[in-house]
Amino acid sequence: MxxxxxxxxxxxxxxxxxxxxxxxxxxxxxxxxxxxxxxxxxxxxxxxxxxxxxxxxxxxxxxxxxxxxxxxxxxxxxxxxxxxxxxxxxGNDNVLTISTIASFAAKWLLPRLGTFQEAHPEIDVHITTSSSLIDFTRDNVDAAIRYGRGQWPGVRSAWLMADEMFPVCSPALLKGKRPLRQPEDIRHHTLLHTSSFDDDWRQWLTAAGLPLDMLGQRGVSFDMIFMTVQAAIDGSGIAMGRTSYVRDDVAKGRLVVPFDIALPADAGFYLVSPEGGIERSKLRAFREWLAASTRGQS
CATH class of the missing domain: 1.10.10.10 (Winged helix-like DNA-binding domain superfamily/Winged helix DNA-binding domain)
Structure with a gap:
């Protein structure tokens, strides 16, 4: 029975x-x-x-x-x-939904996404932004790009790239009345901070052999790093940049790197996708494109 x-x-x-x-x-x-x-x-x-x-x-x-x-x-x-x-x-293999952090989308992913669309015109890409981890059993998302150490339970994590962190500023700041020739000169400038990377300036000052009391000087804080970077481009002060977020702006002359002291970040970017499921062709194509696009940037 x-x-x-x-x-x-x-x-x-x-x-x-x-x-x-x-x-x-x-x-x-x-x-x-x-x-x-x-x-x-x-x-x-x-x-x-x-x-x-x-x-x-x-x-x-x-x-x-x-x-x-x-x-x-x-x-x-x-x-x-x-x-x-x-x-x-x-029926749904032509729509690819990717979740990522707003700053990463604005400063790295979107400027490069056109090359993926040219290579795969049959795939419609939908980008959503969130700082929260994705629940693939609940959220209608194919994959996520996240920053961390890759140790998220219950998901598949594919390494993409790491960052270095270093000060950046507008070229106009170098030509201003207050010199910026050596690391000690940052004492005379406004420091731009990102709350999600609130320890970056402390680590860099320590590596440069500078007193930590500089952290107490005037400064402006933002909750997203792309806002911090934009403030630096606008000449509002010196930002602690990260490779993924400032590479293009430095290459195009919107930002300069005034000193040669750079530190490796303690984490990196990963493509996170459901564990144990079937990897659809659209996600495989995006993963392979990401791997090619980030090659040499880690």
Whole structure:
């Protein structure tokens, strides 16, 4: 006799709650209320005749039975996702959605994207920007370009390139009344900071043998590095540049590098994509283009 399958909603609630060990986060992921998750779990437990969760000191834990049950349920949902992916692949293979950081999109990706489109006119590229990690089970994104050390669980990470960091400024600043001939001269200028790279100036000053009290001099801070770079281009002060964000501006003379002291950044850029899924031809083409475009920049 074939066993009757339990409620699909109950199984979805169980898989999400078991993954997060939280009814609240499961409810947020599935776009339902926490009460609904609780009711679905309770109904599933009644259908199975097995207790699945134990609450201890406001924490949620899986029972022994639930830990044995979870791998099969998770594998079943992964199979459903893959089957759906295969079904929809032909109809959606001409749209490639890439998520990345706004500054990286503005200063590196967009100026080069035309070469990809020329090579692959059959692929429509959609760029979205976000500083958050992507949840490929929820977000409608094919891949993401992220900055870090590549140690993100549950995804495939492909190395792209690393950065060096060094001061940059407008050529007009070098011709101003306050000289900028040696590192000590930055004391007489406004420092431009990026909040997401708030340690860069401290590291560079240390490497240059300069006192850290320079960090306390007048300065302006921005939350995105492309804004910091633009302020430097406009002559507002000296920015701590990173290779990916200033390479083109230096090459075109909009910025200059006044000193020869550069430090390697402690992380790099990666192309992040779903783990274990089928890599579509459009994503493979984009990954190969990225690898060719970043060759020699790491």
């Amino acid at each position: 074939t066993a009757r399958l339990p409620s699909l909603n109950g199984l979805r609630a169980f898989e999400a709650a078991a993954r997060h060990l939280s009814f609240t986060r499961a409810a947020s992921e599935l776009n339902v209320t926490q009460t609904a998750i609780s009711h679905q779990i309770k109904r599933l437990e009644e259908e199975l005749g097995v207790r699945l969760f134990v609450r201890q000191n406001r924490a949620l834990e899986l029972t022994t039975e639930a830990r044995d049950y979870l791998p099969g349920i998770r594998a079943a949902f992964n199979d459903l996702r893959l089957a759906t992916d295969r079904l929809l692949q032909k």
